[in-house]
Amino acid sequence: MSTNGTKPKFAMYWAAACGGCEIAVLNIHEKILDVDANFEVVFWPVAMDAKYKDVEAMPDESITLTLFNGGIRNSENEEMAHLMRRKSKILVAFGSCACEGCIPGLANLSTVQEIFDTVYATVSTDNPQGLRPQFHFAAPEGELRIPAFYPVLKTLDQVVKVDYYMPGCPPESHQIAAVVDLVIKALHGEAQLPPPGAVIGVGNSTVCDECPRKRNEKTIKQFVRIQDLQAPDPALCLLEQGIPCNGPATRSGCGALCPQAGAQCIGCYGPAEGVLDFGARLMTAFASVIDSQDPDEIERILDGLVDPAGQFYRFSLAGSLLRAAKPAWKGNGTRDNGRTEGTRVPSAPAVPVKGR
Amino acid sequence: MTDQEHFEPVIIGFTCNWCSYRAADLAGTARMKYPPNVRLIRLMCSGRLDPTFVLKALASGADAVLITGCHPGECHYLEQNYKALRRYLLLRRTLAQMGIEPQRVKLVWASAAEGARLAQEITTLVEEIRALGPLHWPTAPEFGGNGHRPQPEIQPELEEVAA
Numbered sequence: 001m002s003t004n005g006t007k008p009k010f011a012m013y014w015a016a017a018c019g020g021c022e023i024a025v026l027n028i029h030e031k032i033l034d035v036d037a038n039f040e041v042v043f044w045p046v047a048m049d050a051k052y053k054d055v056e057a058m059p060d061e062s063i064t065l066t067l068f069n070g071g072i073r074n075s076e077n078e079e080m081a082h083l084m085r086r087k088s089k090i091l092v093a094f095g096s097c098a099c100e101g102c103i104p105g106l107a108n109l110s111t112v113q114e115i116f117d118t119v120y121a122t123v124s125t126d127n128p129q130g131l132r133p134q135f136h137f138a139a140p141e142g143e144l145r146i147p148a149f150y151p152v153l154k155t156l157d158q159v160v161k162v163d164y165y166m167p168g169c170p171p172e173s174h175q176i177a178a179v180v181d182l183v184i185k186a187l188h189g190e191a192q193l194p195p196p197g198a199v200i201g202v203g204n205s206t207v208c209d210e211c212p213r214k215r216n217e218k219t220i221k222q223f224v225r226i227q228d229l230q231a232p233d234p235a236l237c238l239l240e241q242g243i244p245c246n247g248p249a250t251r252s253g254c255g256a257l258c259p260q261a262g263a264q265c266i267g268c269y270g271p272a273e274g275v276l277d278f279g280a281r282l283m284t285a286f287a288s289v290i291d292s293q294d295p296d297e298i299e300r301i302l303d304g305l306v307d308p309a310g311q312f313y314r315f316s317l318a319g320s321l322l323r324a325a326k327p328a329w330k331g332n333g334t335r336d337n338g339r340t341e342g343t344r345v346p347s348a349p350a351v352p353v354k355g356r
Numbered sequence: 357m358t359d360q361e362h363f364e365p366v367i368i369g370f371t372c373n374w375c376s377y378r379a380a381d382l383a384g385t386a387r388m389k390y391p392p393n394v395r396l397i398r399l400m401c402s403g404r405l406d407p408t409f410v411l412k413a414l415a416s417g418a419d420a421v422l423i424t425g426c427h428p429g430e431c432h433y434l435e436q437n438y439k440a441l442r443r444y445l446l447l448r449r450t451l452a453q454m455g456i457e458p459q460r461v462k463l464v465w466a467s468a469a470e471g472a473r474l475a476q477e478i479t480t481l482v483e484e485i486r487a488l489g490p491l492h493w494p495t496a497p498e499f500g501g502n503g504h505r506p507q508p509e510i511q512p513e514l515e516e517v518a519a
Contacts, residue, residue: 109453279450280408287442293428293435298442302449309453321411322493326455329494 008064008187010039011055012094013084014046015070015077016104016153021095022046024170025067028177038184039065052080055087063087065183067094067166071104071318072154076147085160090183090193092200096169098156100270100278101318103169105153108317108324109309112151152324165199169268169315172254175201199273203252206272207265211247211256213237219291223304226264238264239289242304244311248285249278268315277321279312365485367394368413369422369478372402374432375467376424382471390475391482394422402426403436407447410461417496420460420485422478427465437465459484460491 014022026032026047035041042063043050066088072078085091096102107115120127137144156162166179179201185191194200203210215237224242226232238245238259246267247259258265271278286305292298305311313320371377377398383390399405402425410421423444425437444463452458462481466474 277408277411280406280411280447283407283443283446283450287446288439290442292442293438295441295445298445302446305446305449307453308446308450312450321408321415321495322454323415323495325453326493328455 007038007040009042009062010035011041011043011063011066011084011088012046013043013066013068013070013080015068015080015098015156016073017070017095017097018103019046020170021067021069021097024095024168024173025176027173028180029173031177031180034184035180038187052083055083058087060086061089063089064187065090065092067092068156069095069098069170071097071101072150072156072159073104074147074149078150078154078159081156081159090163091156091160092164092166093156093162094166095171096167096268096270096315098162099165099167099319100316101153101155102268102315105155105316105318106310106314108152108328110325111327111330112149151330152328153318155319158318163196164194165197166201167199167251167268167270168201168254171201172257175253199251199270201253202269204273205252207247207250207252207254207256207259207269210252210254211237211259211265213259216240218289220289220301221291222301225304225306232262234262239285244286244305246282246311246314249275249281266314270316270319278316279309279320282312283308363486363490365393365419365482365490366417367420367422367478367481367485368418369394369396369424370402370405370409371396371398372425372432372437373398373400375426375430376464376474378468379424379466379471379474382468383475384471386471388472388475390478393482393485394478401431401433401436402440403431403433405440405443407443410447414456414460414491415493415495417493419488419491420462420481422481423461423463424466424474425463427467430467456491457488459488 012022012025028035041048042058043055063084066084068081068084068091070077072081093099097104101108110118116132119125120132121130133146133149135146135148157165166175168175182191182200183193186193208215214235218237218240220240220242222242223244226238226243229241229243232238232241232243239247243264245259245264247256247265249272250265250267251269251272253269256265267278267282271281275281290298290301292301302308309317309325317324371380377396380396402423405423410423413421423440425440426432428437428441431437441463444461448458448461451461462477464474464477466477
């Protein structure tokens with residue numbers, strides 16, 4: 001790693017995420033050498049040793065490009081979001097978690113109590129003493145604290161202003177490589193960056209548009225889970241076969257990888273251009289293809305969708321219009337209500353700044 | 357006095373240009389009374405109703421949503437009201453998982469001649485929602501100045517006056 005101080009600085013941080021986004025960045029293969037040649041990597045917890053205090057010591061806006069992946073699940077995530085925002089010129093919500101909440105955002109269907117019960121008190125957990133995390137602990141050396149767990153997971157742009165969105169779970173490596181190329185060109189004055197708030201590293205249509213499967217007039221009489229189907233037609237549209245495929249609402253950019261591999265689209269690239277609520281668009285699409293006018297029969301067909309909220313908001317619950325199930329918001333739902341006690345966090349705007 | 361006692365439900369009603377909007381119009385010209393809690397929005401057809409509209413209404417502070425359309429078989433655009441029916445049934449299942457009471461989203465068929473019926477349905481819905489209480493979705497902007505939430509009385513700040 002070069003220590004040449006004149007190069008633009010690069011950082012990558014993970015909040016509530018699985019680490020897949022970091023792997024996707026490394027998966028750009030030799031292009032990573034271009035990153036090193038053009039940027040000085042100053043902060044990247046998964047790849048190099050650096051402390052939060054090192055970032056705090058940097059001048060504001062001294063990091064040219066920060067890729068921030070992961071949702072905001074606890075007070076540490078939120079503090080780091082504010083810190084990285086302050087230190088960065090360009091802050092990218094990188095990956096589905098930062099953009100829409102992704103799989104961690106599905107916890108917004110449950111209360112904190114339910115989440116902790118699942119983690120610490122189910123049969124598969126070996127916890128004979130019934131230990132639970134204590135947010136404060138008075139040790140002989142002094143009081144210990146761990147970050148406070150929020151009742152509802154937030155997306156990055158519900159906490160700080162975001163310059164660009166790069167969806168995907170994880171973003172496809174060829175898209176990352178293209179974005180890296182673009183930023184390097186822009187640094188050399190050879191290209192222009194897209195307008196702030198843009199979604200980058202994506203196509204401008206839906207997954208269906210990139211999907212090579214054959215489509216006819218869609219009418220379906222039942223929904224089936226793909227594993228329950230004996231022999232799915234390898235060339236026919238999956239939704240036409242009754243398999244709930246999220247392609248119609250999902251932004252293109254992945255090259256329709258899942259449908260080509262025989263699996264339904266699950267929607268990781270988030271809502272297509274102009275779609276305000278991913279689940280609502282998908283409900284519209286699914287309801288339109290159901291071939292029945294009889295309420296009872298429609299209900300029977302809908303029984304085939306065993307988990308509608310999970311189907312429609314698998315990747316986008318935290319970024320959807322409702323954001324969380326009613327019991328998950330605690331108290332009257334103001335941002336400071338129901339927060340697990342114990343930390344001071346910089347206050348965030350009550351209304352999210354959504355650049356789309 | 358509690359919030360509940362003062363509670364006036366805010367209901368967004370989506371009406372079809374060819375039937376229910378005219379039914380509401382008829383109710384008006386016939387001087388039938390129904391509670392003013394419902395704000396009607398005219399669509400060209402109930403088939404235009406995107407579930408996004410319902411979610412946005414609820415997320416922005418509405419306590420309930422009323423969807424109205426032509427009776428089955430009488431759609432001006434052949435069969436779009438069936439599409440609305442399917443969306444409604446699917447949306448209702450999703451909303452149940454989000455912890456929203458099913459009474460808060462209601463589908464009513466009303467022809468252009470059924471002003472009295474629509475007025476009756478609106479009255480019933482308002483009473484149901486009043487009994488259910490406010491939804492108060494946490495993403496809603498704070499209410500102010502629309503007269504439908506109790507506003508705390510503003511007490512003039514007392515200034516100390518030097519004797």
